[in-house]
Amino acid sequence: MGAAPASRDVTSYRMGLAAPLALFFLVFFVAPLLQLLWLSLHNDTAAVHWGLGQYLQFLTDPFSLSVLGSTLLLGAEVTAVCLVLGFPIAWFYQRVGPRLQTIIILIVLLPLLTSVVVRTFAWIVILGRQGIINATLQSLGIIDTPIKLLYTQFGVVIALAQVQMPLMTLPLITALGRIDSNLDDASCSLGAGSWRTFFKIVLPLSLPGVIAGCTLTYAAAITAFITQSLIGGGQMLFMPMYLYQQASTLQNWPFASAISIIFLLAVLAVVSVFTTLGRLSRGYGGA
């Protein structure tokens, strides 16, 4: 046995260093969250009468549940698109020369350097009736009248996928970079084809990156108030807009708080599924 005690994991650190951040979170995150919870447990807008009325109202109302459902579904769709489009970019990144790598990383990071509002407005221009897509399709003679892209679910998914893409690509690039390239060669020399190598070697080993990317993309996509409302319009209701409507326009803070708490729990549930998968994959990767 070595000098270090066996029980001590090399990945664990002294907690003291995290104290300032922990304090910051306690004051500016946990305290407001508790206040939110307190407010949500009231039946009236003046917050006098205690009760679970707000939660009952939400959970027994098919419409509210459908808003929650469509928001979670939207996140899943955006995450899937980001994963399918982001993985090849990350894979490609690991297999090109340093100059091309710089260009790829610049392209991936570029969207992060412009504000979400600007990117979303660009998508309005792209998806509009006289936008780039419709103009191209019309000039090619594929369609006669412009197709409706703006204010559709499809439009929201595409725009959000582009807006959130860096959150998927960056963890993937890191994860793929950690894979020893000798493993590829070993797999090939043992007779596996490139697809088999990909599914048996590359994909399992990159799973931590996939999970991290999915978690980030998912969380960002479902809470993206600006993109959802600008591309989706006023009749496609997702949780952030529902929340805003109740809190701001209707001043019904207890119900808005209950919506936030339910949304938070739903998101935590999805994220914990991702982390569980991540833990399993760590076992798989190490096996």
Added chain:
Amino acid sequence: MIMNRRSLMTTALTLGAMKAFPGLSYAQARPLVFATFTGSWEEAHKAVLVPAFRKANADAAMVLDPMLSVDQIAKVNAAKANPPIDVMLHDPGPALVAIGQDLVEPYPVEKSAYYKDLIAEAQEPMGPAPFFQVVGLTYNPEAVKTPPTSWADLWKPEFKGRVGITNLNSTLGTGWLVEIAKMRGGSEANVDPGFKAIEELKPNLAAVAANPGALATLFQQGQIDISPGNFNAIQILKARGVPVEFVAPKEGAIAFKTTIHIVKNSPNRELAFKLIEASLTPEVQTTLMNPPYLIVPTNSKVTMGGEIARVLAKDTAELKQKFVFQDWKKINEQRSAWIERFNREIKI
């Protein structure tokens, strides 16, 4: 005096805290804060109202803190005893909420030099209306050759897939719903006919925007050709070269009073009053009526001119005749139920 480590630390921390949170040190002596609206309102107030106020009040310090009505209410509500805002600006719906929640002071009418000159609809004892917002029909003259004349034109088959509206989150959306309900026999208390009308409008609807600002974008992108729209928002688009025109429908243009209020417990009550007085003067209102602002005046001593005289009203008498004012007290009673209903029923 003995300077030990502890007292030195205390002093340093206090000074640091005062630097980091300036609100601590001058709770009483902060400058006048006027929460105007964002966008063109802020520009107009910065360029006209603030200089006029400062000129009349020996360069008194004041700050514009632009935000939405609902955010103003939330901020004042969060600190009622020591509000961070002295003067609020509100659309009719939020104004009643603010009054109902006891956030504003009655306007000292007897002290005011200009209150009595305001047209009757603008004389609100809890906070006068220095400006009107006007909602009528907006259309793209390149696509719509015969200008629309009535709200009913939105239902014409030729506008299939070309009409834009906004949801009820905005004053514009709610006011418009009430107006089309009235057109079909409803009222502020009964908007059922309005909802039926929107149901019939569905084949024509190209977009339900999340806010009136998004309508502007939709016009720019050719997504819609006709919609209910705010007179001022349209003037801004026009000035940028977007092909849009505004007409007041024959049923009457919907006029919203934009009211201005002194916040209860304001530490700058006197200056707040002075600022509101400045906003009511014929001079300020005349300047704001002229391009590029084109804000509809409420002081009857202002002579209407320019674009406002051309498309809205030549004088106060015509204005009263052509504008429709709505009963927002009634509207507020049911507004949340309507928003719920709109959420559920209007899917295109």
